[in-house]
Amino acid sequence: MNKNKRKQWRVFGLIFPSLFWLVVFFAIPLILVLAMSFGERGTYGGVIWNFNLENFARFFDFSDPLYLRIFGRTLYIAAITTLVSFLIGYPMAFWIASQPEKRRNSLLMMLMLPFWTNFLVRTYAWILILRDQGVINTIWAGHFHNAVVWLVAVLPGLPLDWLVQATSNPLPLFGTNLAIIIGLTYGWLPDMVLPCYAAIERFDGSLVEAAQDLYANRVQAFFRVIFPLTLPGVVAGSILVFIPSLGAYVTPDLLGGAKSVMIGNIIYSQFMSARDYPFGAAISFVLMALMLAGTLFYFRFTVAGQKGEPGHD
Amino acid sequence: MPDEFAVELINVAKQFDQVVAVDNVSLQIRDGEFFSLLGPSGCGKTTTLRMIGGFEMPTSGNVLIGGEIQGFKPPFQRPVNTVFQSYALFPHMTIFDNVAFGLQMKKVSKSEIKQRVNEMLELVQLSDVGRRKPNQLSGGQQQRIALARALINKPKVLLLDEPLGALDLKLRKAMQLELKALQQRVGITFIYVTHDQEEALTMSDRIAVMNQGKVLHLDTPEEIYEHPANRFVADFIGETNFMEGKVSQLNEERVFVAVDDQVPVPLLPTRDVQLGQVVTVAVRPEKLSVSAEKKREVDIPGTIDEVIYIGTDIRYIVRITEKTTLAVREQNRGGLSAQRFSIGDHIHIGWYARNASLLTE
Numbered sequence: 001m002n003k004n005k006r007k008q009w010r011v012f013g014l015i016f017p018s019l020f021w022l023v024v025f026f027a028i029p030l031i032l033v034l035a036m037s038f039g040e041r042g043t044y045g046g047v048i049w050n051f052n053l054e055n056f057a058r059f060f061d062f063s064d065p066l067y068l069r070i071f072g073r074t075l076y077i078a079a080i081t082t083l084v085s086f087l088i089g090y091p092m093a094f095w096i097a098s099q100p101e102k103r104r105n106s107l108l109m110m111l112m113l114p115f116w117t118n119f120l121v122r123t124y125a126w127i128l129i130l131r132d133q134g135v136i137n138t139i140w141a142g143h144f145h146n147a148v149v150w151l152v153a154v155l156p157g158l159p160l161d162w163l164v165q166a167t168s169n170p171l172p173l174f175g176t177n178l179a180i181i182i183g184l185t186y187g188w189l190p191d192m193v194l195p196c197y198a199a200i201e202r203f204d205g206s207l208v209e210a211a212q213d214l215y216a217n218r219v220q221a222f223f224r225v226i227f228p229l230t231l232p233g234v235v236a237g238s239i240l241v242f243i244p245s246l247g248a249y250v251t252p253d254l255l256g257g258a259k260s261v262m263i264g265n266i267i268y269s270q271f272m273s274a275r276d277y278p279f280g281a282a283i284s285f286v287l288m289a290l291m292l293a294g295t296l297f298y299f300r301f302t303v304a305g306q307k308g309e310p311g312h313d
Numbered sequence: 314m315p316d317e318f319a320v321e322l323i324n325v326a327k328q329f330d331q332v333v334a335v336d337n338v339s340l341q342i343r344d345g346e347f348f349s350l351l352g353p354s355g356c357g358k359t360t361t362l363r364m365i366g367g368f369e370m371p372t373s374g375n376v377l378i379g380g381e382i383q384g385f386k387p388p389f390q391r392p393v394n395t396v397f398q399s400y401a402l403f404p405h406m407t408i409f410d411n412v413a414f415g416l417q418m419k420k421v422s423k424s425e426i427k428q429r430v431n432e433m434l435e436l437v438q439l440s441d442v443g444r445r446k447p448n449q450l451s452g453g454q455q456q457r458i459a460l461a462r463a464l465i466n467k468p469k470v471l472l473l474d475e476p477l478g479a480l481d482l483k484l485r486k487a488m489q490l491e492l493k494a495l496q497q498r499v500g501i502t503f504i505y506v507t508h509d510q511e512e513a514l515t516m517s518d519r520i521a522v523m524n525q526g527k528v529l530h531l532d533t534p535e536e537i538y539e540h541p542a543n544r545f546v547a548d549f550i551g552e553t554n555f556m557e558g559k560v561s562q563l564n565e566e567r568v569f570v571a572v573d574d575q576v577p578v579p580l581l582p583t584r585d586v587q588l589g590q591v592v593t594v595a596v597r598p599e600k601l602s603v604s605a606e607k608k609r610e611v612d613i614p615g616t617i618d619e620v621i622y623i624g625t626d627i628r629y630i631v632r633i634t635e636k637t638t639l640a641v642r643e644q645n646r647g648g649l650s651a652q653r654f655s656i657g658d659h660i661h662i663g664w665y666a667r668n669a670s671l672l673t674e
Contacts, residue, residue, distance in 0.1 A: 204399075204401070206397050206398075206399055206401040207401050207403060209368055209388065209395075209397070209401065210395070210397060210401035210402075210403070211403075211414070212367075212368075212387065212388040212389050213366065213368075213388050213389070213393075213394055213395045213463075214389075214394070214414045214415035214418055214462070214463075214466065215389045215415055215418040215419055215466070216389060216414075216418050217387075217389055220418060224414075225403060228405050229403075229404070229405055
């Protein structure tokens with residue numbers, strides 16, 4: 001008995017630092033925010049602790065769905081970002097996994113390389129690329145426009161008037177949903193590639209041979225065998241991209257415009273400019289609940305999916 | 314003409330970078346035959362099989378299946394199916410779906426698939442596992458499912474890549490017999506890759522012994538065992554005594570080889586030896602007998618170096634010259650006639666001339 005007690009104390013001693021950290025800096029603030037979300041904004045900011053559901057009612061107001069619309073847009077942008085990340089990231093992971101082992105590591109290294117630069121700096125770089133005087137539009141509305149104008153002047157018969165029209169104005173990239181999607185996809189792409197790569201890399205190639213032996217062509221072999229067996233990697237990557245995209249703040253703040261505000265920006269403005277802590281807390285909790293639901297769904301999905309796989313021993 | 318062969322390889326070679334894996338192999342495998350490719354690891358047997366299956370393309374030469382040149386046809390366009398070494402069952406599908414996979418790809422109707430899968434599961438005596446996943450089966454059961462998954466497509470030729478390698482000895486022996494019986498029942502040509510000589514001898518109609526990318530001997534198990542074509546084959550299959558010497562005498566009935574320039578050993582004449590040529594005499598331990606005086610046609614005096622009791626057999630190591638010892642295996646029959654010798658005894662080793670082979674390479 002005594003020995004058991006000592007062992008318990010030792011275990012407690014080992015977990016105490018992390019436990020302390022989580023309780024003080026995570027659990028307590030979380031409970032505070034939750035409590036706050038049921039409160040009311042004071043006249044000069046601050047919180048009046050009278051329990052009510054007003055903040056949630058304001059968020060889920062279907063007669064004036066201002067916040068629901070922003071929330072919907074946020075879901076939409078996060079979903080498109082995840083989809084685009086998958087469409088780019090999965091083939092990329094596949095290609096890396098098919099390289100010789102030595103080159104694989106350096107390719108993964110290159111994938112991680114942008115992380116050595118500050119995220120803010122990288123997002124600013126996208127401003128320089130996407131804005132009206134940016135790289136893309138200098139080429140599109142500048143050089144390309146001039147070339148088309150010159151071509152029409154030299155060969156007047158060419159039916160290129162529509163192109164002259166189209167290139168006379170810069171492409172509306174900066175300040176749109178598209179710009180945010182580009183920025184988020186750029187930022188979270190490695191989080192899609194790495195789990196996909198891990199799943200593809202440990203995939204047993206003889207299963208493809210077996211499928212081909214059983215009359216499956218390359219496309220059928222991919223959809224019937226490779227894809228289902230690497231799906232857990234895709235799901236993990238999707239969660240890793242979707243969740244931070246849902247809570248994105250910096251990217252929409254820098255690359256988006258007034259019409260592409262995301263829920264992260266709203267939370268920020270509630271806390272920082274509107275000084276409506278309770279409402280900001282309520283939105284935070286709605287967002288968090290959604291993420292939690294998504295993550296739980298993922299675990300259910302993967303645990304159910306892995307039942308048929310050989311045990312790891 | 315070529316139709317009588319299920320598979321034919323014509324001067325097939327395969328090179329990986331600078332390494333020659335298969336070196337100019339020509340084979341003819343008959344319809345309905347149980348054919349084994351036997352050799353040590355790295356001898357090119359698996360590469361040969363993979364070229365028939367379409368998983369590797371030959372660097373040069375032609376693979377014919379049912380008389381048709383395969384060229385660069387991918388595996389899914391060839392009338393063959395494979396049982397993989399690791400079985401390669403699809404872990405995310407049920408056993409039923411695994412077995413049904415080939416038929417589904419061929420767009421066979423659902424009702425027919427159901428019927429044929431059930432028949433096939435019955436054939437491999439696993440009717441009640443259809444709903445399980447592969448990892449819920451034992452190794453032997455997975456092996457049978459891999460077999461069923463291939464056979465259900467009624468291929469012209471079934472390719473088997475060391476399919477019993479992962480099973481324990483007892484199960485392997487049982488599966489060998491079962492596999493052979495199954496092959497005779499379905500009448501499909503089997504091409505079987507193995508490094509286990511006993512397995513090849515037990516199951517095959519014919520065996521091709523391979524080493525370093527070449528076929529060294531192609532014949533029935535009996536011919537290969539009794540009259541190996543060269544030293545490698547004699548050594549790889551079973552146990553063999555080798556004696557080095559020069560041809561010392563040649564006549565119509567016998568060839569004499571002076572082992573270590575001392576002991577004359579008579580053999581049946583073969584066409585291509587000359588007087589004075591350096592050759593090897595090979596003779597299997599169980600063909601030799603030990604006695605106190607001369608008994609057989611071939612008789613060599615020797616001294617017993619070692620006596621090893623194995624239970625079913627008694628093994629003598631007998632020195633016949635300074636350089637050469639021979640292993641003798643005598644069956645332990647017991648009884649009075651069984652004379653046991655001990656170390657240092659001067660004895661005679663005897664055998665029949667037809668039981669020894671004369672090897673020139």
